[in-house]
Amino acid sequence: MxxxxxxxxxxxxxxxxxxxxxxxxxxxxxxxxxxxxxxxxxxxxxxxxxxxxxxxxxxTLAELLQRHAPDYVPPALKRPAIVQGHCHHKAIMGLGAEQRLLEMMGVDWGTQDWGCCGMAGSFGYEAEKYAISMQIGERFVLPAVRDAPEAIVIADGFSCRSQIKHGAGRHGVHTAQALALALDQDQMTIGA
Structure with missing residues (x-):
């Protein structure tokens, strides 16, 4: 092709x-x-x-903010978060800019890398590979998400969010959506 x-x-x-x-x-x-x-x-x-x-x-959005708005101070995310890094993101771009942005928002990045969610693009959608995909997800990220129901799940990759929804019953959000949630929290706090 x-x-x-x-x-x-x-x-x-x-x-x-x-x-x-x-x-x-x-x-x-x-x-x-x-x-x-x-x-x-x-x-x-x-x-x-x-x-x-x-x-x-x-x-990425985080790289844009870091490079073109270095004085930007993001709103605080006032709840715990789990971050699932997309494999392409880790391999090609690295997660440094996202880590800095999310830590500025108050997210405890921690030292845990949950590896691949198991979806791997279209891999997990294929019937003959579904069981393997779920086994990979069950190694780390899916149990972590289920064990922290109060945490927001931040996953920039569509495939990661799909795997988390299917395997853990939770909706993940993109970093941009996490920023929007933090802004909404601030507005709710100000208006309260």
Whole structure:
């Protein structure tokens, strides 16, 4: 499927090219999509200047805030949280910016890495791999989520949130949604 992947990469670059040339940051929310922009596109089109720009100009929300709003002070999240890092996020972007942002919000990041949630993109959706996917999730993250019903579950990856919902019966939120919740808490506190 390399021919299709290159065609889609080229289409993305043709669409984003004018913005890339102007230096506009490209903000992604889904870690897998950000990984495509930061890693796979430039691997598919290694001599393309727009692919190089896309690699350097694509940011997560936390990276955007860190890079372009260094004095931003996020609202405090006034409840415990569990953070599940998406595998592509860990491997390609790293979680440093997210950790700094969430710690500034009062989230106790801790030292626990719950590894892969088990979904691994479409892996856990495939019937013949479902049992393995659930076994992986049961190693760490799913029991942790079930054992902390008062905690908000922050998981930027759609596949991670899907696995957590299916395996632990909980709805996870994206970092952007956690920020919105913290803002709502502040408004509720101010208005109370």
């Amino acid at each position: 390399l021919r299709l992947a290159k065609w889609l990469a080229r289409r993305n670059l043709d669409t984003l090219g004018p913005y890339l040339t102007q230096g506009v940051p490209i903000i992604g929310l889904e870690p897998s999509c950000i990984a495509v922009f930061r890693d796979e596109t430039s691997n598919l089109l290694p001599h393309d200047e727009d692919a190089r720009r896309l690699r350097t100009q694509t940011l």
